[in-house]
Amino acid sequence: MTSSKPAKAVTKSAASAVKPAVKKTLAKAAPPISAVAGKTPISAKTATPAVVDAPQPVVLGPMLRKKELIEKVVDRAGIKKKDAKPVIEAMLAVLGEALTEHREINLPDLGRIKVRKEKMLPNGRVMITKIRQPLGSTTKKTPDTSE
Numbered sequence: 001m002t003s004s005k006p007a008k009a010v011t012k013s014a015a016s017a018v019k020p021a022v023k024k025t026l027a028k029a030a031p032p033i034s035a036v037a038g039k040t041p042i043s044a045k046t047a048t049p050a051v052v053d054a055p056q057p058v059v060l061g062p063m064l065r066k067k068e069l070i071e072k073v074v075d076r077a078g079i080k081k082k083d084a085k086p087v088i089e090a091m092l093a094v095l096g097e098a099l100t101e102h103r104e105i106n107l108p109d110l111g112r113i114k115v116r117k118e119k120m121l122p123n124g125r126v127m128i129t130k131i132r133q134p135l136g137s138t139t140k141k142t143p144d145t146s147e
Contacts, residue, residue: 066092099127 066088074084098105105113111133119126 099129100125 074081102115111131114130117128
């Protein structure tokens with residue numbers, strides 16, 4: 001069995017050999033403040049601008065309500081309000097049911113609607129939807145009166 005004294009001697013000699021190397025490394029990494037004070041500061045590299053393709057904020061317009069929707073459909077289609085109102089109400093009911101059933105809706109000019117998330121609240125349901133509308137879908141079509 002060996003004593004612990006020689007192990008301590010080895011540890012001390014190994015530690016004394018490491019200390020000068022650490023001091024040299026620290027001296028190279030961080031010069032003293034007095035040496036830096038007289039020099040001009042190093043200029044930072046300028047950042048180059050990059051184009052970021054991100055969604056742009058949208059300024060909301062006035063809300064389209066059912067009454068205004070019916071008026072616009074009547075004006076555009078050239079039909080009587082009493083004929084258009086039940087059809088529009090039935091269409092809105094069918095669309096609401098399709099959203100409730102989490103069905104994907106694909107209607108030209110309106111776009112493709114997908115329900116992404118849903119949260120049930122005591123007074124209703126909140127749905128996060130994604131609507132993809134093709135470019136050029138805002139064209140105004142005139143009613144076909146060639147019947």
